[in-house]
Amino acid sequence: MKLRTIAHSRTGDKGTTINVSLIVFNPRHYPLVVRQVTADRVKAHFVELATGTVIRYELPLIGALNFVVHGVVGGGVTRTLALDAHGKSLSSALLEMEIDGDAEMADC
C-alpha cells in the first residue's frame, strides 16, 4: 500500500534544506512506519530531488517522523529554477512511497 493510506505529511523549507513530516492517522501504524520508512529509503525516494543527507527524527508521542532533507537540487527557494520553488509539494511525493502491510490488519 501507499503511505498515503495510513499517514499524512507536510513540507517546510529553510534554504536548501527541506523538512517533510510523516504523521500516522492511527497510532497503531506508528511502529510500521518507524520500521519501514527509514532515512535511507527516503533518501533513495528523493534521489532526483536532493543530493545531501537525510536525517530522521522520531516523535512517538504524536505518532510522527520528521525527515530533514539536505542539499535540495537547484539551490532552494530563493534561487531555484524549479516551478515549486519551496518544495511544498514534496509531501505528496513521500506519501506515494509503497510500504508492506495492510492498513486494516497492521498493528506493529
Added chain:
Amino acid sequence: MKIVRIGCGAGFAGDRIEPAIELAAKGALDYLVFECLAERTIALAQQAKARDPQLGYEPLLAARMEAVLPLCRERGTTIITNMGAANPSAAAEVVRRIAERLGFNGLTIAAIVGDDVRALVEGDDFTVRETGEPVRSLGNRLVSANAYIGAEPIVHALEQSADVVITGRAADPSLFVAPLMHAHGQSLDDCDQVGRATLVGHLLECAGQITGGYFADPGVKDVPGLDNLGFPLAEVPERGPIVITKVPGTGGIVTPATCKEQLLYEIHDPAAYMTPDTIADFSNVRIEASGPDRVQVDGATGGPRPDLLKVSLACRDSFIGEGQISYAGSGAEERARLAADVVMRRLARAGIHTSETRCDFIGINALHGSLLSSEHDRSYEVRLRIAARTNTLVDAQAVANEVESLYTNGPAGGGGATKAAREVLSVASTFVPRHLVRCDVRIEVV
C-alpha cells in the same frame, strides 16, 4: 486563572484580510498578531526603501490596519506585527495617519528599530554560514542584512502600554512570545515558559495552516468551508495546556492532525528549535482534541536564549529568464521536446551564457477542456516550461523571448506562450553576538 487570548491575522505578506477582521470582531482577543515577513520579503523591502526612504514597509499595512484598527480599539486588542519590514518607523507613521483620520485619541504606537545590521556585518569579520566566505567579500552584492530580533524589545513596547507594536525582522514566534510573557508577568529568563510561548507562536504564525489550510486532501483529509477559512487563536493560561481554536462559524477545522502538521512545519530537530528567545524543545509535545475545533497542546520546554543572533543576508545573485508554451493532441510531447531542443540550440548558438537550465513538461486539460483531454490515453497536452539562470537581465529576457518565438518558428500548434525575466536575490546567513544588536523602541501617541 487568567487566560490570554491571542490570534494570528496573517501568515504571509499577501495573506487574506477578512479572516483577520473576523478574528478582531469575534475572537475576544487580547492580542492580534500579523506575521508578514518571509526571508526574501525584507530584502525586497530594503530595495523599496532605497528607492524611496518613506517606503520599505509591508505594502498591505494600510489596508490591514484600516480593516482591524477600529475593531481592536473598541475591544482593547493590542496589535503586534512585523509589517514594518525594512522601515518600522515609516510604518508607524502610516498607522498614526490612519488613527488620526479615524479620529482616535490616545492610541500608542511603538516602532522597534535596530534589526538592520548591514553596517555591523560589513564593518567586521563575519562569515557567511553557507559558503564560509567573509561577509565583506559580498561587496555591493549585499542588498540587506537583518538580524532576527527576539521578544525583549516587544516586551519593552508593551510595558509602555503600546496599542500597536511594529517591528522589522523580529523572529516569527517572538511576536507571540512577547505578549504572552508580558501578559502573564513572566520573565524572559523563565526558559520553560519561553519554550511554551514559542510553541504557541510556532503553531499560530502561519495563520490558516493550522485551521485546515495547506492540509485538505479530498477523501483523505476533508476540510469543510475551505473557501471561508478562519484564522487561529490560542487560549493561553499562565501554566499548563494551551488550547488552539478558531472563531465559531468560520470555515476550516482545528484537529490534532492539523496541529501535528503545523508543529513539525519548518522544524528540523524537534528537540532544538532555535529562536532569539530560546532553544525550544517540542519533542515531548502532546496534542489532544478537547472539543469541536479545539485542540489541547502541552509539553514544550526551552533552554537559555542563544548568545548569537542569526542574520539574514540578501544578495544579488543572478537572473532567471522563463518561458512557457503548450502543445496538444497526438505527438504533443514530441513537439514539446522538439521545442525545448530548438531553444537550447539557439541559446548556445547565440552565445547566451546560462549557468543552469531546466525544461519541464506540464499539463492536464488547459487547452481544450476535459472531453477531448480525457479521451486520450497519453497526456493530451503538454506545456513546456523552460527556465534558465543568467548573469544579466538582457540574457534572461533573451531566454524568455526564445520560448515566445516558438509561436512562429517552432513546432506545429504551439499556443499560449508566456514569458518572464527577473532578478534573483538569494538569501544566506551569518551570526552576530547579541549584545552588538541594539534595538530601540520609538513610542508615539496619537
